Amino acid sequence: EVQLVESGGGLVQPGGSLRLSCVGSGFTFSSYWMSWVRRAPGKGLEWVANIKLDGSETKYVDSVKGRFTISRDNAENSLYLQMNSLRAEDTAVYYCARDRRSWHPNPYAMAVWGQGTTVTVSS
């Protein structure tokens, strides 16, 4: 069964840091673009970042540039999101998502999603 499982969410104070993890199973992890997407309370989906198959390219939404870092460890079938200088507006459920197309140079549709992990930034 193709599956993504996130972990690492929790309560953190403004200005603090958190590292999210996502483990994939049931597919060749290294063959796909991977993304982080979040949904803040009362708001819609927001793409946060994505990373190419081998980690050679990363992209971020403007609001997290310089604060968040996406990375992957293909040997461990794992995706990460290092979140620093957290703000209240980063409070959200964070989902990792796998691309639909394998071995493709560009990202496409997000076909497989994890169940999400909740990040709350509050003092």
Add this chain to the structure above:
Amino acid sequence: QSVLTQPPSVSGAPGQRVTISCTGSRSNIGAGYDVHWYQQLPGTAPKLLIYGNINRPSGVPDRFSGSKSGTSASLAITGLQAEDEADYYCQSYDSSLSAVFGPGTKVTVL
């Protein structure tokens, strides 16, 4: 503020047809990037509903259909059912290959 525009809500009676529009610009949809649609039921993760403007993943009922023209795309739900009550999002890319989502449309079944 999303770069893609969707109506906040649409509603219909069971069995009716509803459509959701997604309007972009020449920087995203109009630049030729495909549009994808996602369904998010309350309390669950998003699910890919339509990819590549018109294609349904395996298991998605043919009541759901997509189209694209110029800088816009649409999702149609025919034969609306109670279980279709959810939030629906369009998604595309811009020239830097950063993903963009629409603000979402809440579908209510009357």
